[in-house]
Amino acid sequence: MRKGLLGAAAVAMMALTGVAHAEDKKVTIGVSIPAADHGWTSGVVFHAERVAKLLMEQHPGLNVIVKTSPDPASQANAVQDLETQGIDALVILPSDPDPLVNAIKEVKGKGTFVAIVDRAPSVNDNTVRDLYVAGNNPALGQTAGEYIKATTPDAEVVVIRGLPIPIDQQRQDGFDKGIEGSNVKVLDRQFGNWNRDDAFKVMQDYLTKYPKIDVVWCQDDDMAVGVLQAIDQAKRTDIQYVVAGAGSKDMIKKVMDGDKMIPVDVLYPPAMVGTALEMTVANFYGQVPVRGVYTIDATLVTKENAKDFYFPDSPF
């Protein structure tokens, strides 16, 4: 009996010290992200810093170092610098994944936990990373397409594309899949370079070219700013609504306020860097399995759920 009690006390003691040990467990995580050079990357920087602060408050032993770099070469250097500081994990959103693979592999080879965010290298398996957190480009198009199909099944749509690069093509293919089997008709697709001014011009020309447009799909919140201005200037009332995407605070606010022209937004959230950071921390403190691929949905933001995605302090 005494023995049993002692044993129980010992176990309790061990458990207690174990807890205390976990609380102080020293973990250093390096976060390497592109410098803020446009809206979306500025959101990435904002959320990386925001989540890092939150997590460090929760775990006193945790140290998160956030480094931003303007191009792949300096990002490779930043990864090296982080490594020499002694990190237990690396969370990286590579500005251009393939040129950075070697630098990442170097870190991984030392037994460091590696999480890649958003942009995957051509070889994306567990030789390069432990965790891959990805946005879903085809779904971004598909969600928009499905919404248009459901809301306005006979709509005539003009599409403003981004730049001629693979992720833009994935979004277009997803969109086509989304509207498949409906009467939704795509009148035109032109490039707006993910830029407000160019989107303004393209939209002006669409308005000249087509006497009747029902819906605009411009897949990007920045471009939506130019599109709305062009419609407003032409005083055209035939356009029922515009579907953009990403989740900038301005567009989410419009959805929240019930703006007729922006009824929904499709998420491609820069906050996904925070998801990767949280999961990496869970690997160390919660000891839960996180290795693998985690794909974030292209959630449809509506008036009902908009407040969950609204960050008024973010630059994006």
Next chain:
Amino acid sequence: MDTSVNEEIREIHRRSWRDIDLRAVAPFAALVLLLILGAIVNPNFIGINNLANVATRSAFIAIIAIGATFVISSGDLDLSVGSMVAFVASLMIIFMNSGVIADPALMLTAAVLFAVIAGSLCGLANGLITTVGRIEPFIATLGTMGIYRGLTTWLSQGGAITLKDPALQEMYRPAYFGYIFGVPVPIVVILAVTSVAAFILYRTRYGRHVVAVGSNADVARYSGIPVNRVRTIAFVIQGLCVAIAVLLYVPRLGSTSATTGILWELQAITAVVVGGTALKGGAGRVWGTICGAFILELVGNIMLLSNFISEYLIGAIQGTIIIVAMLVQRSLVRKS
């Protein structure tokens, strides 16, 4: 003999006058060709609304290119103008957001003055670095291009800088979207700026000095022209033109971002050259420049309005049209 020499000189004069006239007319010939092409491509093209749209949105590049005409005529080059637009526009919006002046009308006036001064100072910086610092203008303005762009990105933290006060926005909006006697304000501004620029370049001593410095800086120096001052003032004029473009740009979207004005410097230089000004300096044609800016904007517009051109090929066809427009000009000049 005396008379025959005089006769010859007069003949040369007459010939060079004819030459200059045709060169000045050539860009307009290219413009007419484009208008015909556009009308064939899409009947909506020739509508007054479309042409007014195109002319209106060519305003930014056109006005910047007017400044570039001075810089290029004096034998220099300014690559920083695109970044400068973003920088000055951001400063202007931040100034208006600061709310230091409560009355919106006064605030707007102050902001306009502020932008004009900021633009001129940016131009002055370019000019002084090039002349006093004796750095090749290409490198000097490549440097300031990075500086102005970087400062803009820093001010905006990579995101957007947006005009917050709705009262100010409402009051300022007509500067881009309004009309004067039925003509969109930006078009009126283009014409006003060009008229003033034409007067300065063709009718003042300073204008003649610009061309003299551009054709041969050494000869100009020996003739007692203050070469460095002429070049620096040309950069200041460029900065002033950028500020005027900003005054039209800010009311359009009411915001700037790190991507504002990217590659506008190349468009401005292209407009100047398409307009008949030689890149090597020594001749300036401000009306041609306006025409060049309009041609650039038209080409994009025609591409978009056409139904048969793949969106992937637009860049290639734009390039081709610009080269063809230049060839048309060249052949017109040769025939004379």
